[in-house]
Amino acid sequence: MHSFTKDQTPWIPNGQAGVMSLLRPLLLDVVPTIQQTAALALGRLANYNDELAEAVVKGDILPQLVYSLAEQNRFYKKAAAFVLRAVGKHSPQLAQAIVDCGALDTLVICLEDFDPGVKEAAAWALGYIARHNAELSQAVVDAGAVPLLVLCIQEPEIALKRIAASALSDISKHSPELAQTVVDAGAIAHLAQMILNPDSKLKNQVLSALSQIAKHSVDLAEMVVEAEIFPVVLTCLKDKDEYVKKNASTLIREIAKHTPELSQLIVNAGGVAAVIDCIGSCKGNIRLPGIMMLGYVAAHSENLAMAVIISKGVPQLSVCLSEEPEDHIKAAAAWALGQIGRHTPEHARAVAVTNTLPVLLSLYMSTESSEDLQVKSKKAIKNILQKCTYLPALEPFLYDAPPNILKHVVGQFSKVLPHDSKARRLFVTSGGLKKVQEIKAEPGSLLQEYINSINNCYPEEIVRYYSPGYSDTLLQRVDSYQPLTH
Amino acid sequence: MATLARLQARSKFVAQQYYFRNSVVDIFRKKEYDAAVKIQSWFRGCQVRAYIRNLHRVTTIIQKWWRSYSGRQKYQLIVKFASCAMKMNLYNAMAVRIQRRWRGYRIRKYCFNYFYLKEYLKAVSETNDAIREALEEFAEMKEREEKKADLEREEKKRDYQARKMHYLLSTKQIPGIYNSPFRKDPDPWELRLQKAKPLTYQRSKVKQKRCISLSNWLACTSARSFPRSEILPPIDRKQCQGPFRDITEVLEQRYKPLEPTLRVADPTSELKAAREEVRRQAWMRNVNDNMFLPFSSYHKNKKYIPLMHSSSKYGPNSYGSQHFRDENPKKWICDKDFQTVLPSFDLFSKYGKLYSKAGQII
Numbered sequence: 093m094h095s096f097t098k099d100q101t102p103w104i105p106n107g108q109a110g111v112m113s114l115l116r117p118l119l120l121d122v123v124p125t126i127q128q129t130a131a132l133a134l135g136r137l138a139n140y141n142d143e144l145a146e147a148v149v150k151g152d153i154l155p156q157l158v159y160s161l162a163e164q165n166r167f168y169k170k171a172a173a174f175v176l177r178a179v180g181k182h183s184p185q186l187a188q189a190i191v192d193c194g195a196l197d198t199l200v201i202c203l204e205d206f207d208p209g210v211k212e213a214a215a216w217a218l219g220y221i222a223r224h225n226a227e228l229s230q231a232v233v234d235a236g237a238v239p240l241l242v243l244c245i246q247e248p249e250i251a252l253k254r255i256a257a258s259a260l261s262d263i264s265k266h267s268p269e270l271a272q273t274v275v276d277a278g279a280i281a282h283l284a285q286m287i288l289n290p291d292s293k294l295k296n297q298v299l300s301a302l303s304q305i306a307k308h309s310v311d312l313a314e315m316v317v318e319a320e321i322f323p324v325v326l327t328c329l330k331d332k333d334e335y336v337k338k339n340a341s342t343l344i345r346e347i348a349k350h351t352p353e354l355s356q357l358i359v360n361a362g363g364v365a366a367v368i369d370c371i372g373s374c375k376g377n378i379r380l381p382g383i384m385m386l387g388y389v390a391a392h393s394e395n396l397a398m399a400v401i402i403s404k405g406v407p408q409l410s411v412c413l414s415e416e417p418e419d420h421i422k423a424a425a426a427w428a429l430g431q432i433g434r435h436t437p438e439h440a441r442a443v444a445v446t447n448t449l450p451v452l453l454s455l456y457m458s459t460e461s462s463e464d465l466q467v468k469s470k471k472a473i474k475n476i477l478q479k480c481t482y483l484p485a486l487e488p489f490l491y492d493a494p495p496n497i498l499k500h501v502v503g504q505f506s507k508v509l510p511h512d513s514k515a516r517r518l519f520v521t522s523g524g525l526k527k528v529q530e531i532k533a534e535p536g537s538l539l540q541e542y543i544n545s546i547n548n549c550y551p552e553e554i555v556r557y558y559s560p561g562y563s564d565t566l567l568q569r570v571d572s573y574q575p576l577t578h
Numbered sequence: 579m580a581t582l583a584r585l586q587a588r589s590k591f592v593a594q595q596y597y598f599r600n601s602v603v604d605i606f607r608k609k610e611y612d613a614a615v616k617i618q619s620w621f622r623g624c625q626v627r628a629y630i631r632n633l634h635r636v637t638t639i640i641q642k643w644w645r646s647y648s649g650r651q652k653y654q655l656i657v658k659f660a661s662c663a664m665k666m667n668l669y670n671a672m673a674v675r676i677q678r679r680w681r682g683y684r685i686r687k688y689c690f691n692y693f694y695l696k697e698y699l700k701a702v703s704e705t706n707d708a709i710r711e712a713l714e715e716f717a718e719m720k721e722r723e724e725k726k727a728d729l730e731r732e733e734k735k736r737d738y739q740a741r742k743m744h745y746l747l748s749t750k751q752i753p754g755i756y757n758s759p760f761r762k763d764p765d766p767w768e769l770r771l772q773k774a775k776p777l778t779y780q781r782s783k784v785k786q787k788r789c790i791s792l793s794n795w796l797a798c799t800s801a802r803s804f805p806r807s808e809i810l811p812p813i814d815r816k817q818c819q820g821p822f823r824d825i826t827e828v829l830e831q832r833y834k835p836l837e838p839t840l841r842v843a844d845p846t847s848e849l850k851a852a853r854e855e856v857r858r859q860a861w862m863r864n865v866n867d868n869m870f871l872p873f874s875s876y877h878k879n880k881k882y883i884p885l886m887h888s889s890s891k892y893g894p895n896s897y898g899s900q901h902f903r904d905e906n907p908k909k910w911i912c913d914k915d916f917q918t919v920l921p922s923f924d925l926f927s928k929y930g931k932l933y934s935k936a937g938q939i940i
Contacts, residue, residue, distance in 0.1 A: 125843055165845075206858060326709060330717045332724075359702055362709030369710060395695060399702045 112151035119156055131171035135178045142182035154193045161198045166207040173213030177220050184224040196235035203240040208249045215244055219259030226266035238277045245282045254294045261301035268308035284319035292333040299339035307346040326366040337370050338378045345385035352392035364403045371408055380421055387428030394435035401442045410448040423465040430472025437481045444485035481508050483515055490527045499539050506542040509549045516549055526558045740774035747771045
């Protein structure tokens with residue numbers, strides 16, 4: 093039996109129903125070892141494939157398992173919980189079938205057992221059932237699993253803590269009410285204590301659970317913060333394991349996105365610097381929550397955006413923007429830069445100085461970028477340009493920008509040039525005035541107004557000198573000139 | 579009659595004279611009348627003119643006085659309004675000055691305090707630096723710990739190996755493989771072997787026995803999880819000389835896999851486990867773990883925990899229960915000690931002891 097089911101790629105006998113009907117009576121055998129082994133075999137079969145799991149369900153085995161779960165010894169309980177977990181993990185319908193046969197109550201009873209292995213198996217099964225959707229989670233909660241899971245978290249065995257934390261995370265991720273139920277059972281304090289545990293898989297689950305709780309509403313996020321996770325969470329950002337870093341930055345992101353006060357709290361605790369260092373030290377999808385967190389913090393207010401800038405966030409984000417191969421990470425970095433630079437000219441200058449604007453423009457113009465990336469980079473460029481008064485960064489835009497962006501660039505020039513004489517001189521010598529003259533605009537449009545206001549800053553001769561076709565008109569005058577004959 | 583004649587002779591002359599004189603008078607009457615009328619009219623005219631002149635003069639005086647009066651009224655009104663306007667302008671200007679200062683102060687202090695913002699940003703960057711340092715230290719510490727753990731593991735492994743290879747130690751007669759006579763000084767392994775304690779066979783047996791137990795069948799990763807002996811039969815064996823049984827039969831019997839009976843297969847401690855189970859169930863249902871003691875000895879076994887307010891480091895504070903005078907002697911009103919006029923209640927000294935029938939402590 094075991095040799096068929098234990099291997100990674102089992103040979104599936106082509107009478108699957110036959111297998112089930114063979115195994116089913118063995119579950120009722122007198123010898124306990126046979127029962128346990130039969131249950132283990134069923135579990136491994138169901139684990140491999142969802143068709144087999146459906147066959148287990150159709151074979152009417154679950155009620156038998158559930159019935160005998162209550163009475164048997166701990167090995168049988170472990171095996172039966174394994175079967176339930178294996179069936180429930182594939183799809184919501186199978187999980188619903190498990191719930192319908194009344195397995196939840198027995199699993200909750202298993203959670204009260206004294207053997208940690210049984211608790212682990214039961215908690216794992218409940219976690220997999222609750223993972224699929226909110227109704228199943230609600231069913232798990234209604235069976236009274238949450239206080240027992242919180243008790244399981246306090247047990248000394250690491251594996252049990254991991255599984256219980258993962259189950260709580262799966263329950264609380266669907267809706268605020270479920271998260272509130274988990275919080276009411278007093279989970280946050282225990283989860284917060286476990287952040288200090290050195291085991292990295294446990295940290296993963298704990299951080300994921302806290303972030304699923306904190307993501308729903310401001311009150312829940314505040315409760316998570318009140319458990320004094322800062323600045324301890326920042327040490328997780330320096331962990332060796334990549335996924336711990338990812339989950340820690342996800343948690344910080346979920347807290348920062350709700351209100352400016354929470355973001356302020358994170359900034360005051362030095363979280364921004366830690367997140368920026370974390371972004372610098374990893375690659376790919378691990379960076380994504382950190383980038384989004386910077387964007388959310390900067391989006392709330394200009395003081396927070398300035399705090400992100402002085403923590404040296406902008407160079408890091410522009411490195412992400414240029415280095416990353418994947419479009420969605422680039423889009424996130426572009427969005428974050430837009431949020432930082434949109435507040436005041438100081439902010440826009442800080443972003444423009446790092447030479448990110450040409451990169452953003454090339455991302456917007458390139459045909460290979462996904463639509464999302466194009467939209468986000470366009471928005472970012474627009475937002476930054478509307479406040480940017482740093483002319484050396486704006487000049488390259490005159491040459492290769494599309495008309496809708498050119499309008500904003502010329503508008504910014506028309507705002508800055510009337511007041512700054514050095515800038516005017518530089519504008520002429522760098523060839524910007526020439527380029528502006530070459531721009532064709534419909535009379536009466538906003539672009540034409542801007543061009544006029546730029547031209548008004550200069551004496552007429554210079555404007556005429558740089559207007560296109562001036563050399564032709566001069567040559568025409570030469571042709572038509574009659575030298576004076578004595 | 580003469581007179582009549584004379585009168586009649588003169589009557590013509592008289593008539594003529596009468597006519598002439600009347601007509602002359604008439605002529606002169608007209609002239610004189612006209613002259614008189616002229617004179618009278620001129621005189622009347624002069625009178626009226628003089629009167630009118632007078633009237634004009636008087637009217638002018640009256641009108642002059644009236645116009646001056648009303649003009650002065652208007653002028654005073656104008657002056658009043660002008661002075662009011664000037665005062666209001668002055669007040670406005672002063673108020674603008676005050677408001678300007680206040681608005682500037684308010685915005686600079688309460689709405690957007692530039693210096694406070696700069697301080698805050700400086701504080702944030704200092705916190706960031708501190709956090710970065712702390713995190714780097716933490717990372718370094720973790721690395722050091724890991725390295726240490728790695729080194730320790732390596733040490734343990736090598737130590738274990740040395741213990742296993744203890745037989746390679748060099749003796750006086752035969753130099754071991756790590757102590758070649760051609761070397762200047764022995765290999766570090768030699769020293770390790772010298773230090774190591776030889777590994778006894780006993781220990782490994784104990785370790786092996788653990789694998790065979792029935793209870794680990796779920797975690798057991800062998801291909802067939804039925805328990806069997808770890809020691810495999812040797813592959814090639816020379817046929818022993820003599821009337822021995824067939825080797826395959828012997829090995830089959832010797833290495834037959836364990837087929838435990840039903841009684842053995844179940845864990846033997848099931849009864850004990852069941853009893854434990856019952857006890858645990860009872861424990862689970864208990865609200866309070868402490869054993870119930872009879873009320874009569876309640877006071878004997880319960881340790882009195884005094885209030886924090888009334889205890890000092892070494893036990894209960896006697897102030898408040900034993901003596902009640904203020905600890906600061908300067909506050910005492912008189913030097914003599916208090917007298918107890920009435921004995922204190924001893925109602926509460928009997929608390930908890932009156933209710934037990936068995937105790938009868940009273």
